[in-house]
Amino acid sequence: MNRRTLITAVTTTVAAVPLSRLAYAAEETEPKDMMSITAPYLASARTQLGALRRGEITARGLLDRVLEHHAKVNPSINAVVTLDIEGAHTAADKADRHLAATGKTLGPLHGLPITVKDALETKRMRTTCGSTDLTNHIPDQDADVVALLRSAGAIIIGKTNVATLCQDIQTSNPIFGKTKNPFDETKTAGGSSGGPAAAVATGLTALEVGSDLAGSLRLPAAYCGVYALRTSRGASPIVPTRGHIPRPPGWATSSDMLTLGPIARTAEDLDVLLDVLAVPAPSDGTAWKLHLPAPKLTSLRQYRVGIWADDDYCRVNLVTRGLLSTVARLVRGAGATVDDSTRPVDFADSDNLFQRLMYATASASATDETFAADVQAADALADDDPNALYLKSRTMRHRDWTRADEERQELRATWAEYFTTHDTLHQPSAGGGCLALGNPGCSARRITAAQ
Numbered sequence: 001m002n003r004r005t006l007i008t009a010v011t012t013t014v015a016a017v018p019l020s021r022l023a024y025a026a027e028e029t030e031p032k033d034m035m036s037i038t039a040p041y042l043a044s045a046r047t048q049l050g051a052l053r054r055g056e057i058t059a060r061g062l063l064d065r066v067l068e069h070h071a072k073v074n075p076s077i078n079a080v081v082t083l084d085i086e087g088a089h090t091a092a093d094k095a096d097r098h099l100a101a102t103g104k105t106l107g108p109l110h111g112l113p114i115t116v117k118d119a120l121e122t123k124r125m126r127t128t129c130g131s132t133d134l135t136n137h138i139p140d141q142d143a144d145v146v147a148l149l150r151s152a153g154a155i156i157i158g159k160t161n162v163a164t165l166c167q168d169i170q171t172s173n174p175i176f177g178k179t180k181n182p183f184d185e186t187k188t189a190g191g192s193s194g195g196p197a198a199a200v201a202t203g204l205t206a207l208e209v210g211s212d213l214a215g216s217l218r219l220p221a222a223y224c225g226v227y228a229l230r231t232s233r234g235a236s237p238i239v240p241t242r243g244h245i246p247r248p249p250g251w252a253t254s255s256d257m258l259t260l261g262p263i264a265r266t267a268e269d270l271d272v273l274l275d276v277l278a279v280p281a282p283s284d285g286t287a288w289k290l291h292l293p294a295p296k297l298t299s300l301r302q303y304r305v306g307i308w309a310d311d312d313y314c315r316v317n318l319v320t321r322g323l324l325s326t327v328a329r330l331v332r333g334a335g336a337t338v339d340d341s342t343r344p345v346d347f348a349d350s351d352n353l354f355q356r357l358m359y360a361t362a363s364a365s366a367t368d369e370t371f372a373a374d375v376q377a378a379d380a381l382a383d384d385d386p387n388a389l390y391l392k393s394r395t396m397r398h399r400d401w402t403r404a405d406e407e408r409q410e411l412r413a414t415w416a417e418y419f420t421t422h423d424t425l426h427q428p429s430a431g432g433g434c435l436a437l438g439n440p441g442c443s444a445r446r447i448t449a450a451q
Helices: 045-054 059-077 085-102 144-151 194-201 218-224 267-277 318-333 347-365 368-379 388-394 398-418
Strands: 080-083 113-117 155-160 207-212 259-264 304-307 337-339 424-426
Touching: 045 059, 045 267, 059 080, 059 085, 059 113, 059 155, 080 194, 085 155, 113 144, 113 194, 113 207, 144 155, 144 207, 144 267, 155 194, 194 207, 194 218, 194 259, 207 218, 207 267, 259 267, 304 318, 318 337, 347 388, 347 398, 368 388
Parallel strands: 113 155, 304 337, 304 424
Antiparallel strands: 080 155, 207 259
16 A cells, blocks of 8 residues: 555454355455456456556446446345446546547546445436435536546446435435345445445445445445545545535535545555545645655554453443454454553543534534524423433534534544554444344434343
């Protein structure tokens, strides 16, 4: 990898049943740096891009193989919900003509067929975010990240399923229905980026862009057995977020807690896509540039590894705890320094602050009537009422928000201090294994973590 070392320390078991041979398409029999003649879409993105660049396969040829695979696999998992075959063919043919005429690629993602999460506005392609209010929404401009993909030469073939307005830990909505786990159709693919993660896992796309505010990248990646990176944000995110719904279509701003990041089948491929996405927003690009430094360490034995396997505030089950114990043992065995006791912050306090800020930012797109009703309801609640945290956070005064933001910056400083003595921190992506597909809405669903 050209910038950072990503340590793969644990494989998450998503289901205790045999793998579905129909849906499961990520098994590669070719060496890592080779591409199968019969299933080129299962190779890593890096390998596919190399073959395209060398002319071993055309963009049109690869696209057609992907679409054939899609027709066989997607109906069983419902990961891709919108296709633009004509537009994809046009873009692939353009890429092939450019390479033939100039000997040069269109960019670092030249000719690579990929899908895009249905929360990201995509010009001339239906974009719904799973909301019936947006059933027929066809944007007239791309989200910033979609524009970056196009300028890098990617062939955008369609949109992947999401939870309604990205607000659930499973992927289901009234327009397109449920996305199933690629390993077990009785399980969820996670949410809200369940469609993207399932599409990557099954070879329907080599790369995806997911979004994450409360686990929407990390949880689906864990459930679907792929890699995802929730990118950083400080005063400004390192990946531009304009054009992400549920902020209303066309808005110039996005949530101050949202981040976008890559999903891939290999850690190296995360870096391929991050190279394209990690740039200033277009409005900032003329003033400053973004540089992500190369890793300082070259061997696992040089790392100072923190492990936070469990917490009284949010217990994990025995299997998950056992996996993290295995991680600690393996990392120690590789010669790394392991600290599994230091807790730099209080989990409960951090979660309370997170919820307050999350509910506050979510109020931006509420109608005036809805917000006025929320203010009235919040004023009538006692602080210890079960609904008080939600309503009082959603309607907090600006002074209260600036105080909460100050707490956030102080928390960020605490973590920065922690990483002066630690290089990585390993935590579980979820408290237990993959959940069953659920029917009730998120607010009506209950989860019990067996100890």
